[in-house]
Amino acid sequence: MPTRRGFLASLAAAATVPQLSWADAGAPAFLAAAREADGSFALFGLTEQGADLFRVSLPDRGHAACAHPHAPEAVAFARRPGTFALVIDCASGSLIRRLEAPEGRHFYGHGAFLADGAILCTAENAYETGEGKIGLWSRDDGYRRMGEIESGGTGPHDMLTLPGDILAVANGGIRTHPDRGREKLNIDTMRPNLAYVSVSGGVEEVVELDPGLHRNSIRHLAEHDGQVGFAMQWQGPLPDPAPLVGLHRRGGAPVLCATDLAEQMAMDGYAGSIAMTADRVAITSPRGGRVHLFGRDGSFRASVRRADVCGVAAQRGRLFATDGLGGLHRIEGDALRPLRLAEARNWDNHVVRI
Amino acid sequence: MTRLPLAACLALIACPAVAGVEEAVEGHILPGFERFASEAADLAGAASSDCTAEGARPAFHEAFDAWMGVSHLGFGPVEEDGRGLAIAFWPDTRGMIPSTLARLVADEDPAAGDSESFAEVSVAGRGLYALEYLIYDEGFAGYEAGSYTCALVTAIATDLARMADDLANEWQETAGPALLTAGEAGNATYLSRAEAEQALYTALQTGLAFTAQQRLGRPLGTFDRPRPRRAEAWRSERSLRNVILSLEALGELAEALTDAPIPRTEEAFEAALEEARSLEDPTFAGVEEPASRLRVEILQQRVEAVSDAVAGEIGAELGVTEGFNATDGD
Numbered sequence: 001m002p003t004r005r006g007f008l009a010s011l012a013a014a015a016t017v018p019q020l021s022w023a024d025a026g027a028p029a030f031l032a033a034a035r036e037a038d039g040s041f042a043l044f045g046l047t048e049q050g051a052d053l054f055r056v057s058l059p060d061r062g063h064a065a066c067a068h069p070h071a072p073e074a075v076a077f078a079r080r081p082g083t084f085a086l087v088i089d090c091a092s093g094s095l096i097r098r099l100e101a102p103e104g105r106h107f108y109g110h111g112a113f114l115a116d117g118a119i120l121c122t123a124e125n126a127y128e129t130g131e132g133k134i135g136l137w138s139r140d141d142g143y144r145r146m147g148e149i150e151s152g153g154t155g156p157h158d159m160l161t162l163p164g165d166i167l168a169v170a171n172g173g174i175r176t177h178p179d180r181g182r183e184k185l186n187i188d189t190m191r192p193n194l195a196y197v198s199v200s201g202g203v204e205e206v207v208e209l210d211p212g213l214h215r216n217s218i219r220h221l222a223e224h225d226g227q228v229g230f231a232m233q234w235q236g237p238l239p240d241p242a243p244l245v246g247l248h249r250r251g252g253a254p255v256l257c258a259t260d261l262a263e264q265m266a267m268d269g270y271a272g273s274i275a276m277t278a279d280r281v282a283i284t285s286p287r288g289g290r291v292h293l294f295g296r297d298g299s300f301r302a303s304v305r306r307a308d309v310c311g312v313a314a315q316r317g318r319l320f321a322t323d324g325l326g327g328l329h330r331i332e333g334d335a336l337r338p339l340r341l342a343e344a345r346n347w348d349n350h351v352v353r354i
Numbered sequence: 355m356t357r358l359p360l361a362a363c364l365a366l367i368a369c370p371a372v373a374g375v376e377e378a379v380e381g382h383i384l385p386g387f388e389r390f391a392s393e394a395a396d397l398a399g400a401a402s403s404d405c406t407a408e409g410a411r412p413a414f415h416e417a418f419d420a421w422m423g424v425s426h427l428g429f430g431p432v433e434e435d436g437r438g439l440a441i442a443f444w445p446d447t448r449g450m451i452p453s454t455l456a457r458l459v460a461d462e463d464p465a466a467g468d469s470e471s472f473a474e475v476s477v478a479g480r481g482l483y484a485l486e487y488l489i490y491d492e493g494f495a496g497y498e499a500g501s502y503t504c505a506l507v508t509a510i511a512t513d514l515a516r517m518a519d520d521l522a523n524e525w526q527e528t529a530g531p532a533l534l535t536a537g538e539a540g541n542a543t544y545l546s547r548a549e550a551e552q553a554l555y556t557a558l559q560t561g562l563a564f565t566a567q568q569r570l571g572r573p574l575g576t577f578d579r580p581r582p583r584r585a586e587a588w589r590s591e592r593s594l595r596n597v598i599l600s601l602e603a604l605g606e607l608a609e610a611l612t613d614a615p616i617p618r619t620e621e622a623f624e625a626a627l628e629e630a631r632s633l634e635d636p637t638f639a640g641v642e643e644p645a646s647r648l649r650v651e652i653l654q655q656r657v658e659a660v661s662d663a664v665a666g667e668i669g670a671e672l673g674v675t676e677g678f679n680a681t682d683g684d
Contacts, residue, residue: 035678063684080684109684116642157684219684221502237447239439262436262477265478272679289429305433310679323680326548341545346678 022354025072025090026053031317031350031352032322033062033076034345040346045090050328050340056093058086064158064350068139069117074352075099077122081106081178085122089142097143104128105135106178110158113139114165114199120165123156124148130175130186132156132195134167152195152203152211154186158220160228162196166204168228169195171218174235187235192218194230194248206341209246216242222314224276226250227296231283234269244271245283247298257281257301259292266290266303267305272310273350275319282319282331286310291321291331302334311351322347373613375550379530382610386424386603387522393420394409394511394518401511405504407489407497410591414489417514418482419591422599426561426607429553430532431524437517439477443484444586445568451487454479455494455506458542462502466509473513483587485510490589498552507659554611559669559676561604562661569597570654580641588637598630601657608664622663626656 022028025106028045034039037309041061045053061197062076072090085104087096101107101124108123114136120143122135132151137143153171160168175185185189188311191214194207209216220231227249234242243258244267258264275282279295291312308324312331320339321329322344329336393416400413417423421628425442432438443451458466465471488507489496497503533553536544544550554633568586573593575581585593605623633649640646668673 047514223446237445239445240447260436262439265439266433266436272683287683289433289680307429307549307556308677308679325545325547325552325679335542338542338545343546343548348682349679349682 003217008294019070019320020072020091021070022067022072022090028053028354030313031067031074031354032163032311032319032328032350033058033065033325033348034342035061036347037344041197043088043090045354048081048320050342052285054090056088056090062348064111066111067122067352067354068115069113071117073124073139075111075120077107077111078108078184081125081127081176083107083178087120099143101135102145105133108132108155108157112159112161112167112337113232114161114167115306119146119199121159122163123151123159124170125155127177130154132169132171134159134169136199145314149197150203151200152197152206153193154190154265155192157334160221160223162223162226162228165198167197168221168223169197170218170221170230172219172233173214174217184235186217190214190217190235192216192232194218194221194228194246194254196250196292202260205250207248209254209256213242213256216244218246220271220274220334222274222276222281222297224278224314227276229241229274229276229281230254230273233271236269238269239265240269241265243271243280244285245274245292245294247281247296255298257294257298257300259303263292263303264296268293273312275312275314275353277314277317277319279317280331282312282321284301284309284312284321286324291336293319293331304331304334306336310349311347313351313353320351322351324348358372375533375536375547375554378554378607379533379609382603382607383424383427383533384522384530385527386420386427387518387525390417390420390424391515391518394398394515395415398511398515400506401508404499406509407495410485410489410507413481413486414512415590415592417518418486418587418590418596419599421482422596423603425600426557426564426604428560429557430529431521434524436477437521439481441481441514441517443478445572445584446478446483449532450476450478451484452491452493455484455487455576457505458506459494459578466502466506469509469512469516472509473516480510480513482514484640486587486590486592495544511658534640548672548674551672554607555669555672555674556676556680558604558607558611558664559661561600561607562657562664565600565604566654566657569593570638570657571598573641574647574650574654575641576579577647581646582637582639582641585638588639591636593637594630594633594635595655597653598627601627601630603661604660606649610667611651612671614667616663616667616671618663619660619667622656622660626660629653629656 015016029048030046038055052329083101087100105124109116111122120137124133136146142233155174157172159169173190200208215235216232222229241264247253248254267285271283293301326342326345397413397417532543536550537546573585
């Protein structure tokens with residue numbers, strides 16, 4: 001029969017069991033997925049110089065990973081319209097949990113953590129109605145499904161956590177159905193938005209662009225100092241000079257950023273990723289083979305060319321980019337400085353800062 | 355000697371280098387841009403002596419023909435300063451060419467009289483497609499010698515010649531050498547030899563896709579709504595001609611890229627070219643009638659079959675695919 005004192009002592013002991021941190025996975029600066037020379041896929045932890053810290057095999061091509069704020073855990077999402085996500089222990093390389101989207105839902109590519117890492121949020125499509133959902137999963141309870149909230153639009157893709165446990169959600173506006181793969185079912189009527197949602201307050205603010213830009217799918221997000229940057233993908237005829245990045249602060253009007261006609265059209269209507277630092281906003285276009293850099297006021301700064309560039313992330317005030325040719329680069333001024341070329345790898349869409 | 359078009363192309367290469375990047379640069383890219391610079395200079399000369407529509411048309415076609423020899427090489431110098439669009443603003447999905455030209459003419463914008471100022475004019479008002487509008491479109495082409503429009507034709511031709519000359523020089527002096535020294539220390543453009551092959555392979559596949567999706571796909575529209583007036587350069591009746599010339603140029607690049615036998619690719623190019631050459635529909639106006647529409651659809655399928663053959667033979671041989679991220683999209 002355990003004594004009360006003994007029970008309390010065992011509780012205290014449990015509380016002091018050291019929790020693993022990202023340091024236990026080598027303190028990576030970035031996570032990035034890649035296709036390897038033999039056609040297999042893996043998730044890598046990388047230093048700021050691009051050196052490998054760990055490699056975890058993935059069963060198939062992923063889209064994005066999302067990193068836990070403290071614990072060395074990453075969630076890798078299948079490409080749209082995937083129905084599984086893998087929670088990976090990056091310290092041991094083992095699979096913690098395979099998440100299956102509930103009946104009638106599939107994942108939409110990205111996720112984020114709320115409540116200091118206690119809740120995983122996943123972008124989902126309720127495909128019979130086309131409503132965007134944010135799935136909620138309790139990490140402390142073995143990533144059990146807790147429930148879901150509205151995403152505030154159709155086709156939620158990227159999301160990020162803001163102070164106060166607010167989620168910024170890029171509702172891309174495009175309706176799809178798993179029976180029809182990635183076919184876009186509502187291009188003529190799509191209405192993308194940037195939504196701010198919370199578990200307690202629901203949809204708190206929805207930002208839409210002018211009706212003339214309703215085919216500009218808002219898909220990826222970055223944030224710095226309360227300003228959210230959103231990257232877009234034009235769904236109308238190409239070539240087109242539609243702006244591909246916007247900046248927004250809660251309660252304000254969005255500021256759209258673009259450059260001259262020819263350089264704007266050279267992005268081929270497609271921004272693949274976005275990152276922000278104290279003074280820069282970067283978007284990538286693998287189709288245009290370009291990174292466009294803007295000031296935080298939305299003014300155009302530079303165009304940097306690199307074939308198949310797509311991943312971009314900010315780390316300690318600097319911008320880094322990855323490409324499908326295996327390159328990891330630091331963006332310095334208006335130039336790319338290659339840090340590492342992993343010729344046997346194709347870095348996938350996104351690179352994620354830890 | 356066979357009369358197959360690809361063999362003919364190869365025979366024109368006086369001194370075949372080792373197949374691959376070297377042959378593509380020395381046997382395809384550099385001579386292609388030299389020819390474009392030369393024809394664009396002739397066009398500027400012709401327009402300077404007679405800028406009327408009739409005076410400019412023959413040299414316009416020669417310059418456009420030469421452009422089709424390099425239009426698929428959309429990387430490198432053509433990416434600087436918006437040159438790609440300043441030479442070839444097509445497709446013009448928002449009708450920016452006629453609106454830009456109409457504004458220039460209505461304002462009698464003095465930029466037409468000064469080559470430095472003209473280089474700052476919107477890319478929609480420059481290049482081959484703007485020129486085509488002026489010398490072929492009913493709304494413009496009736497202009498008189500000595501009119502503002504006539505001066506604008508000379509300005510566009512002169513601007514085109516300047517850009518073409520810059521492109522030829524830059525390919526010769528920097529961009530060509532960059533491809534040839536891919537992977538060497540100090541080469542910031544191509545970090546490995548594979549990246550140079552990747553750039554050329556991507557240009558080949560992008561060129562094929564552009565012909566299938568834009569040059570043929572735009573006029574085809576849908577069966578219920580064909581769009582013949584969306585054909586490329588229909589005013590000057592170059593739509594089909596551009597398809598043929600581009601396929602010939604892409605075939606030359608394909609042959610340059612590898613020493614390995616590429617029988618499927620050659621066969622696919624020949625089938626597509628044969629289909630195109632037998633099509634008596636210079637502007638794809640036939641897309642509105644089922645029987646003639648079918649011919650354009652077949653041509654489109656033949657071009658798509660070339661892409662598949664190129665991927666299976668040249669892509670596999672070089673170990674490259676099109677952009678991992680560029681072709682994914684999400």
